[in-house]
Amino acid sequence: MKLYGSTTSPFVRRIRLYLALNNISANDHQFVNLDIFSEDGRAQLIKDNPTLKVPYLVDNDQHIFDSRVIFRYLAQKFAQPALSWHEENLLTLIDAANDSFVTLFLLRRSGLDSNEDVLFFNLQNERVAILVEQLNIAVAKGDFQQWHYPSICLFCLLYWANLRDLYPFEKYEALMTFIDDIKAKPELTEQLRATDPRN
Ligand SMILES: N[C@@H](CCC(=O)N[C@@H](CS)C(=O)NCC(=O)O)C(=O)O
Structure with a gap:
């Protein structure tokens, strides 16, 4: 599982902390730090995620866009209850x-x-x-x-x-x-x- 984002984004940090809450360590997933305003980072973003925003998650062939949907995807994967x-x-x-x-x-x-x-x-x-x-x-x-x-x-x-x-x-x-x-x-x-x- 790869989480793409930047270290500065609050939307990305929430997913990193949610992974930590579920004891998903750096051994169990990879955090890919993208500078979305650099040429290389932008090219990667355009290739992977047409919203041109971070975070996004890649789990095998499954791409998930948007922190809210990533949260739902992970909650389901870790068998955590949905939000009220x-x-x-x-x-x-x-x-x-x-x-x-x-x-x-x-x-x-x-x-x-x-x-x-x-x-x-x-x-x-x-x-x-x-x-x-x-x-x-x-x-x-x-x-x-x-x-x-x-x-x-x-x-x-x-x-x-x-x-x-x-x-x-x-x-x-x-x-x-x-x-x-x-x-x-x-x-x-x-x-x-x-x-x-x-x-
Ligand atoms: N609704 C999105 C918002 C994500 C978002 O706005 N990310 C910012 C970084 S903090 C971004 O990628 N901004 C790039 C842009 O607006 O062009 C989510 O929850 O993931």
């Missing part, structure tokens, strides 16, 4: 925030100022503001107490967006405590280090 509808909704909130944060990041990398009063920028900024607020409420309510796939996804999003300085997360107490609690878990130290986007 509530967890699916939490994941949708996280994915929508993650997509808009990636968009804001790519706008910045493109030299555009997403604080300008432009419809497309306003839509992304409005979405992330509402979703961060909602996710903070969900954490405070106890929806992310367990280290399960939605928690993994939330952690990867917050850690990456914070690192990239994409949002003032300091104002959201429950989210900050959530990140600190996870970082303080000794059983997660090694996998968090191994998948840190700064590597």
Whole structure:
């Protein structure tokens, strides 16, 4: 089984941490680190995955695109329970925030100022503001107490967006405590280090 992605992508990191949660070590799968903006990485991406996004998974002849579908594929392979509808909704909130944060990041990398009063920028900024607020409420309510796939996804999003300085997360107490609690878990130290986007 080969997982293609980049070390910086929060969508890729969630799958790497989900593999670790299921005790799938580096001996049992290969992580292929693609620089999707380099000539070689782009050529590989175009050959393998027409969405031109990472992550994607190759298991024998089976190609699986999109982290959400990769998660379902792996959960089935490891005989893990499916997400509840509530967890699916939490994941949708996280994915929508993650997509808009990636968009804001790519706008910045493109030299555009997403604080300008432009419809497309306003839509992304409005979405992330509402979703961060909602996710903070969900954490405070106890929806992310367990280290399960939605928690993994939330952690990867917050850690990456914070690192990239994409949002003032300091104002959201429950989210900050959530990140600190996870970082303080000794059983997660090694996998968090191994998948840190700064590597
Ligand atoms: N819905 C996709 C989103 C993946 C995604 O947006 N990946 C980013 C990296 S963080 C990417 O490949 N972006 C390339 C692009 O937008 O051109 C998933 O869950 O896998």
